[in-house]
Amino acid sequence: MLRALDIRDMLIIDRLELSFQPGLNALTGETGAGKSILLDSLGFVLGWRGRAELVRQGAAQGEVVAEFELSPDHPAHAILAEAGLPGGDELILRRINTAEGRKTAWVNDRRCSGDVLRALSETLIELHGQHDDRGLLNPRGHRAMLDDFAGVSDRLTSVRAAWTDMSRARKALAGTEAALAAVRSEEDFLRHAVSELDQLDPQPGEDAELDARRRMMQGAERIRDDVARAYALLSGDGAEGAMSDAIRWLEGVSGNAGGQLDEPIAALGRAMIELGEAQDGVNACLQTLDFDPSELEQAEERLFAIRALARKHDVAPDDLGAFADTLRTRLNQLEAGDADLADRRAAVDAAQKAYDNAAADLSAARATAAGRLDAAVMAELAPLKMERAVFRTELSPAEPGPEGTDAVAFTVATNPGAPAGPLNKIASGGELSRFLLALKVCLSGDDSARTMIFDEIDRGVGGATADAVGRRLASLAQGGQVLVVTHSPQVAARAAHHWRVQKQVTDGQTLSTVIPLAQPDRVDEIARMVAGDTITDEARAAARALLQA
Numbered sequence: 141m142l143r144a145l146d147i148r149d150m151l152i153i154d155r156l157e158l159s160f161q162p163g164l165n166a167l168t169g170e171t172g173a174g175k176s177i178l179l180d181s182l183g184f185v186l187g188w189r190g191r192a193e194l195v196r197q198g199a200a201q202g203e204v205v206a207e208f209e210l211s212p213d214h215p216a217h218a219i220l221a222e223a224g225l226p227g228g229d230e231l232i233l234r235r236i237n238t239a240e241g242r243k244t245a246w247v248n249d250r251r252c253s254g255d256v257l258r259a260l261s262e263t264l265i266e267l268h269g270q271h272d273d274r275g276l277l278n279p280r281g282h283r284a285m286l287d288d289f290a291g292v293s294d295r296l297t298s299v300r301a302a303w304t305d306m307s308r309a310r311k312a313l314a315g316t317e318a319a320l321a322a323v324r325s326e327e328d329f330l331r332h333a334v335s336e337l338d339q340l341d342p343q344p345g346e347d348a349e350l351d352a353r354r355r356m357m358q359g360a361e362r363i364r365d366d367v368a369r370a371y372a373l374l375s376g377d378g379a380e381g382a383m384s385d386a387i388r389w390l391e392g393v394s395g396n397a398g399g400q401l402d403e404p405i406a407a408l409g410r411a412m413i414e415l416g417e418a419q420d421g422v423n424a425c426l427q428t429l430d431f432d433p434s435e436l437e438q439a440e441e442r443l444f445a446i447r448a449l450a451r452k453h454d455v456a457p458d459d460l461g462a463f464a465d466t467l468r469t470r471l472n473q474l475e476a477g478d479a480d481l482a483d484r485r486a487a488v489d490a491a492q493k494a495y496d497n498a499a500a501d502l503s504a505a506r507a508t509a510a511g512r513l514d515a516a517v518m519a520e521l522a523p524l525k526m527e528r529a530v531f532r533t534e535l536s537p538a539e540p541g542p543e544g545t546d547a548v549a550f551t552v553a554t555n556p557g558a559p560a561g562p563l564n565k566i567a568s569g570g571e572l573s574r575f576l577l578a579l580k581v582c583l584s585g586d587d588s589a590r591t592m593i594f595d596e597i598d599r600g601v602g603g604a605t606a607d608a609v610g611r612r613l614a615s616l617a618q619g620g621q622v623l624v625v626t627h628s629p630q631v632a633a634r635a636a637h638h639w640r641v642q643k644q645v646t647d648g649q650t651l652s653t654v655i656p657l658a659q660p661d662r663v664d665e666i667a668r669m670v671a672g673d674t675i676t677d678e679a680r681a682a683a684r685a686l687l688q689a
Contacts, residue, residue, distance in 0.1 A: 205232065207230065610631035
């Protein structure tokens with residue numbers, strides 16, 4: 141609910157503070173008094189696009205502050221949370237416009253963008269009038285309005301879920317098709333590469349092993365003779381024989397040496413063991429160095445083949461085996477691809493069928509609700525002296541989407557047999573106002589979260605029709621808040637709260653102000669609306685009668 145509006149230096153307003161109340165609030169005044177300026181100022185603080193020049197002449201800047209009261213479940217809380225702005229049960233919007241045209245906005249004393257203001261405004265204010273392109277005249281919102289009237293939130297949730305499932309299934313199918321297409325485009329390469337790698341069958345570590353073996357064989361002839369001579373010196377005719385003779389001689393005389401030879405004999409025994417190990421190692425080396433020349437050729441060929449494949453595929457030699465497994469997996473995908481593709485297509489068909497069924501169920505509910513809405517609006521049009529007009533909610537096929545397969549448009553024909561068309565194209569000013577009011581009465585539901593504003597919606601009507609308009613506005617205001625800018629005494633009389641907008645000239649400057657009216661003042665204001673500039677006793681009597689009706 142809009143609780144207060146503070147306007148400073150905007151157009152012909154120097155300073156104005158207004159406190160609004162629940163129920164029906166009426167703003168009246170002579171033409172040109174500044175009623176539209178109030179709406180322009182409110183639209184400015186809500187981020188709506190309007191007049192370019194708003195700052196009062198001679199002022200450095202204009203400022204508007206709007207204070208709203210929010211219920212705990214008000215949808216504005218979600219917008220505040222998403223924008224990282226402070227919340228609470230009070231929402232204060234403040235916006236400044238400098239004389240140079242620079243605009244700055246705050247929400248609860250925190251800077252914010254115009255986009256945030258406009259998002260909040262969708263939850264705070266609902267404007268209806270002849271030039272309203274944000275509310276009932278906007279065909280983009282007609283489907284959502286019909287859905288609210290129909291109470292199809294569960295069906296709509298089902299359609300959205302089915303659309304999401306279908307979109308995912310289609311995405312999965314497209315991914316599988318793309319993957320298979322990519323594999324098929326390189327099938328020949330994959331088969332050749334896998335065959336080549338399988339034939340060579342390189343093993344991890346084989347490159348280093350072959351390289352070491354090759355180097356050893358290349359230097360074998362140069363070192364073999366030296367190793368053989370060393371082995372001869374270590375064998376029976378060399379060190380081994382000499383050490384064996386020495387041990388034998390020492391052992392023969394050790395008994396007469398008083399134990400002095402025991403340690404040397406033991407050391408020679410240990411040396412014989414070490415010497416045997418040395419002999420074995422040198423002999424093993426000799427056997428290794430003893431190779432067939434063709435073996436070197438074979439080792440070199442395999443080593444070069446492994447390295448050539450590694451360079452070809454830009455991988456390390458030790459990674460060729462894992463690379464072959466990767467290519468083999470891609471080939472397996474190709475071979476299993478047809479079955480996978482069939483599963484994906486079946487999933488898409490099932491998701492499409494589920495979406496079609498959910499969308500058809502939603503369409504049927506919308507069609508039924510459209511008939512009920514048409515009957516309800518037609519019933520409202522009769523008291524508004526438009527009983528010959530025809531209102532229709534037209535459903536037509538639309539591109540499938542998360543909201544179903546229907547396009548919805550509210551159309552009217554002002555007379556039987558006349559062609560139907562969009563509200564703002566067919567109806568005249570007064571007719572349009574009454575159409576909007578009738579439609580809003582039928583679509584209102586629980587609108588207590590938003591303040592509804594009707595800008596001269598009673599234009600062109602009077603008498604019993606104006607009274608019917610006033611009664612419907614008062615009905616809409618029950619449990620909520622409605623602001624109406626009106627020239628109709630019948631409408632103003634139905635208001636729970638009444639303000640008069642008037643102009644006055646001070647020091648040669650024209651300023652607009654708004655005055656809250658108590659009951660006696662309301663009588664005079666409504667009498668003025670009845671009789672004009674000269675208020676007669678008869679006009680006051682008529683005003684009292686309207687207020688008491």
